[in-house]
Amino acid sequence: MSAFSLDPGIALFVKAISAAGIASNSCCDGHGRRSPEITLFGRYNTCWMDVLLQNLINEKDLQLHYEWRIVNTQGIDSDVKGVSPSGIYDQGFVLEDSLKLAEVFLQNAQAISQTKRAIFRPNKNSTRKLVKTLTYEQLYHFPTEDSLFNRVKGEAQR
Numbered sequence: 001m002s003a004f005s006l007d008p009g010i011a012l013f014v015k016a017i018s019a020a021g022i023a024s025n026s027c028c029d030g031h032g033r034r035s036p037e038i039t040l041f042g043r044y045n046t047c048w049m050d051v052l053l054q055n056l057i058n059e060k061d062l063q064l065h066y067e068w069r070i071v072n073t074q075g076i077d078s079d080v081k082g083v084s085p086s087g088i089y090d091q092g093f094v095l096e097d098s099l100k101l102a103e104v105f106l107q108n109a110q111a112i113s114q115t116k117r118a119i120f121r122p123n124k125n126s127t128r129k130l131v132k133t134l135t136y137e138q139l140y141h142f143p144t145e146d147s148l149f150n151r152v153k154g155e156a157q158r
Contacts (some may be wrong), residue, residue: 008090010036013098018103021113022049025077029098032091035066036098037079046070046078048116053080056108062100065093 006014009029022101023041030036040046059067066082066089082089082097084100105112 007031007036009094010038012102012127014038014106015110016102017049019109019113020052020105021109021116022052029091029094030082032089032094034089035084035095036089038081039077039079040070040078043076043078043105051082052105052112056112057104060104062097062104064097064100065090067096068097070099104152 006027007029010027012018012028014024017038023045025039025041027038028034028036040049053070055066066084068080068082070078071081071083072078082094
């Protein structure tokens with residue numbers, strides 16, 4: 001996806017998750033009127049992003065303005081949204097959050113991408129078949145049960 005076609009408040013975050021091997025379909029910075037969101041491509045990318053948000057991002061004290069979480073896990077494509085408890089959205093705060101999140105993903109992009117490949121590609125065809133049969137909950141826990149995932153967490157804590 002060309003950076004020129006992305007909303008400026010969230011563009012670097014979208015490019016950072018792409019560098020970490022997470023595919024997205026679209027994004028919107030909310031334009032100061034609604035929550036910023038990135039639509040992720042499929043359950044596989046959604047689960048991987050959810051695992052990273054819970055186990056990598058939320059462990060850091062980034063002092064974000066919004067709570068970044070996955071919504072709509074029942075559909076084919078799901079969203080990462082920055083949710084405001086007050087319902088008020090500010091493009092400056094969206095940009096600040098986006099830059100902080102992007103920094104974590106960019107600093108750890110190689111480790112995240114390598115770990116994703118190591119977990120999901122040892123037997124590419126059989127792993128793909130398995131992933132398609134798992135529920136969202138099972139898919140969420142699939143990578144965290146693997147000791148290789150701890151490499152990402154270890155690299156990020158340095």
